Amino acid sequence: MPDSAVRIDHLSKRFRVYHQRNTTLKQSLIDRRRGRFEEFWAVRDVSVEVPVGASLGIIGENGSGKSTLLKCVAGILVQDKGEIAVIGRLASLLEVGAGFHPDFTGRENIYLNGAILGLPRRYITSILDTIVEFAELEQFIDNPVKTYSSGMYTRLGFAIAVNLDPDILLVDEVLAVGDEAFQRRCMERINAIRAEGRTLVFVSHALESVRSVCDRCLWMDHGVARMTGGVDAVISAYLTEVNRREAKELEVTDTAAIDTSPGRAGVRITSIEVAGPDGPGTVLNTGDPLTLSVGYEAPGPLSGCRFSVTFLRPDGAPILTVSTDDLETGDGALPRRGDVRLALPGVPFLEGVYRVTVDLTEISTGQHFKRLERVRPFRVHSADRHEVGMALLGHEWELPKVTSRAARS
Amino acid sequence: MASTELLPERSLPQRPRAPHAGPIAGRVELLLELVRRDVKSRYRGSVLGVAWTLLNPLIFMLVYSLVFGKFLRVQYPGHSATVFILSGLLAWTFFSQALIMATSSIVANAALVRKVAFPWAMLSVSSVIAALVNYVISLVLLVPFMLLSHKGVGPPLLAVPVLVGITFALSLGLGLMLAAGNVYLRDLQYLVNLGTLIWFYVTPIIYPFSLVQSKFSGHGFEGQAAQAVLYLNPMTWVVLGFQDVFVFDRWPQHWHGLGYSLVASLISIWLGLRVFRRLRRRFAEEV
Numbered sequence: 001m002p003d004s005a006v007r008i009d010h011l012s013k014r015f016r017v018y019h020q021r022n023t024t025l026k027q028s029l030i031d032r033r034r035g036r037f038e039e040f041w042a043v044r045d046v047s048v049e050v051p052v053g054a055s056l057g058i059i060g061e062n063g064s065g066k067s068t069l070l071k072c073v074a075g076i077l078v079q080d081k082g083e084i085a086v087i088g089r090l091a092s093l094l095e096v097g098a099g100f101h102p103d104f105t106g107r108e109n110i111y112l113n114g115a116i117l118g119l120p121r122r123y124i125t126s127i128l129d130t131i132v133e134f135a136e137l138e139q140f141i142d143n144p145v146k147t148y149s150s151g152m153y154t155r156l157g158f159a160i161a162v163n164l165d166p167d168i169l170l171v172d173e174v175l176a177v178g179d180e181a182f183q184r185r186c187m188e189r190i191n192a193i194r195a196e197g198r199t200l201v202f203v204s205h206a207l208e209s210v211r212s213v214c215d216r217c218l219w220m221d222h223g224v225a226r227m228t229g230g231v232d233a234v235i236s237a238y239l240t241e242v243n244r245r246e247a248k249e250l251e252v253t254d255t256a257a258i259d260t261s262p263g264r265a266g267v268r269i270t271s272i273e274v275a276g277p278d279g280p281g282t283v284l285n286t287g288d289p290l291t292l293s294v295g296y297e298a299p300g301p302l303s304g305c306r307f308s309v310t311f312l313r314p315d316g317a318p319i320l321t322v323s324t325d326d327l328e329t330g331d332g333a334l335p336r337r338g339d340v341r342l343a344l345p346g347v348p349f350l351e352g353v354y355r356v357t358v359d360l361t362e363i364s365t366g367q368h369f370k371r372l373e374r375v376r377p378f379r380v381h382s383a384d385r386h387e388v389g390m391a392l393l394g395h396e397w398e399l400p401k402v403t404s405r406a407a408r409s
Numbered sequence: 410m411a412s413t414e415l416l417p418e419r420s421l422p423q424r425p426r427a428p429h430a431g432p433i434a435g436r437v438e439l440l441l442e443l444v445r446r447d448v449k450s451r452y453r454g455s456v457l458g459v460a461w462t463l464l465n466p467l468i469f470m471l472v473y474s475l476v477f478g479k480f481l482r483v484q485y486p487g488h489s490a491t492v493f494i495l496s497g498l499l500a501w502t503f504f505s506q507a508l509i510m511a512t513s514s515i516v517a518n519a520a521l522v523r524k525v526a527f528p529w530a531m532l533s534v535s536s537v538i539a540a541l542v543n544y545v546i547s548l549v550l551l552v553p554f555m556l557l558s559h560k561g562v563g564p565p566l567l568a569v570p571v572l573v574g575i576t577f578a579l580s581l582g583l584g585l586m587l588a589a590g591n592v593y594l595r596d597l598q599y600l601v602n603l604g605t606l607i608w609f610y611v612t613p614i615i616y617p618f619s620l621v622q623s624k625f626s627g628h629g630f631e632g633q634a635a636q637a638v639l640y641l642n643p644m645t646w647v648v649l650g651f652q653d654v655f656v657f658d659r660w661p662q663h664w665h666g667l668g669y670s671l672v673a674s675l676i677s678i679w680l681g682l683r684v685f686r687r688l689r690r691r692f693a694e695e696v
Contacts, residue, residue, distance in 0.1 A: 076693045098524040121438055
């Protein structure tokens with residue numbers, strides 16, 4: 001078994017939550033004590049080992065104690081119980097650009113930040129150009145950083161930090177900032193650090209990032225280590241749990257009424273229902289048949305109208321819009337009330353909460369009779385699938401055959 | 410740990426490793442950068458810049474010598490009231506600025522303390538050094554007065570580093586305690602402002618020490634209490650030392666007093682480090 005670069009042994013950390021914090025003398029004198037506070041264990045009895053050269057992801061919901069744990073390892077917080085043993089030089093990247101002085105130029109801040117992170121001035125001088133280049137700030141390096149955009153600020157901070165060259169790198173959620181291209185570059189850089197045999201502890205909400213850089217994973221849940229193990233197993237267990245909790249919430253909100261008030265010409269949408277293979281419900285698995293029923297009601301029979309449905313991704317981006325224009329027959333005539341059904345033979349979406357936008361439009365004018373946006377959330381599970389991404393697309397593999405000749409050579 | 414055995418063998422680092430300064434050298438490097446920051450940021454954006462370091466004590470000196478020397482007719486020993494007041498005032502400005510800046514040093518860098526583990530005490534040390542830098546600059550003010558008042562610059566000037574050292578240690582120790590305490594109790598900042606103001610008056614800067622000695626001897630409890638405070642104040646002996654050197658061009662006369670100040674400053678450093686070390690455990694949560 002390889003040596004541990006980081007060993008956390010029965011670690012607990014307690015915070016004080018002040019009801020009314022006494023930071024002024026008057027209050028202290030009145031209360032005779034430094035405020036009333038409750039103690040709250042942010043991390044309880046967590047043990048985990050990170051072998052040299054391994055990479056541990058820490059996942060969990062907000063407030064689960066991930067960052068607290070990382071700050072204890074970094075030495076920013078001091079634990080109340082337990083031990084932390086670290087072998088090797090440790091650098092933590094909890095916030096890029098922490099300690100930048102707004103009035104100072106980028107160049108001055110490189111030296112200042114470098115010194116805070118433990119780099120000798122001579123060394124910083126030698127890599128200054130590399131840092132500036134990585135941060136893409138050649139033109140602005142002698143301007144005060146208060147004039148920088150947040151992207152420039154982040155790039156500069158990260159460019160300094162990646163030159164720390166530690167044995168153990170602690171990273172906390174810093175990649176959440178910055179644009180796509182920069183994030184990719186940061187991930188590349190982190191992977192390069194990994195490839196050099198450095199140890200990594202990585203806290204993130206971005207499960208895909210965790211999956212791509214970590215081999216092991218710790219799932220923190222309300223301060224407790226819920227599960228430790230291979231990254232895929234832990235992430236899928238975590239997702240299952242998150243889904244279970246979310247489905248519970250969805251069931252509650254599901255009954256929340258949609259807007260059934262009359263729209264143009266008194267047309268109303270009276271119901272929107274999602275049904276899976278087992279009947280109405282809001283939780284499905286990828287590949288399940290899905291039926292969406294939309295109930296409507298109008299003062300009289302309708303003609304020349306069109307129904308359309310848009311499926312929306314969890315972030316609100318549309319995936320697919322379909323409309324009754326697809327139907328080659330008919331003139332868009334509908335009775336004054338009824339249910340319109342749309343069936344998908346198999347839901348192609350992967351993991352997430354999806355919503356629909358439904359509208360009923362008059363074809364001749366293009367005006368909506370009624371439109372309901374981003375309603376009827378439903379959850380799609382794909383925890384037990386290997387595919388990763390947004391949607392399942394039909395595919396087929398073809399592999400070269402191992403011929404006897406190829407096997408010999 | 411089955412999964413770790415499956416790890417592919419990783420190549421050894423190819424590029425040369427970044428050198429990291431050792432614990433001592435690293436602190437020195439950090440300190441230099443922080444001092445540079447503290448000194449620079451003080452003057453950035455101000456038109457007169459460094460001139461303020463000179464202007465401030467100069468104006469105060471003029472005010473004090475006018476009020477006390479001319480209006481109240483305090484008799485200052487030596488050549489002039491100005492050089493007498495200035496020699497103590499500059500040292501005092503160093504001391505009080507160091508205390509005030511050190512007190513807020515941790516709280517003012519909250520964002521940094523919350524996110525980066527580094528020897529946080531260096532933040533306090535650097536504010537004291539920044540005050541020292543200002544002091545050294547302000548010493549320029551004394552040069553014309555000294556050239557006017559005596560023939561030249563004598564060997565007693567060699568005592569100045571010792572006096573500065575005592576002031577430095579005294580303010581650093583107190584500064585560390587106050588900086589750490591201020592994280593938990595923000596009132597300290599205001600108390601320090603008030604405290605240094607009172608302390609200023611119980612230090613013989615704008616009045617000669619002999620005045621207190623003669624006026625209050627045998628004047629009952631009040632007089633003795635006032636004298637006791639002055640004698641117990643470690644800054645008294647330091648300021649007297651500065652006056653000896655700059656006003657009279659002689660070695661400091663009160664060796665016992667200075668010895669006491671030295672001991673006080675060493676205790677201050679020792680206590681300051683202890684208090685800081687104890688309180689720093691929860692800085693990141695409380696700051």
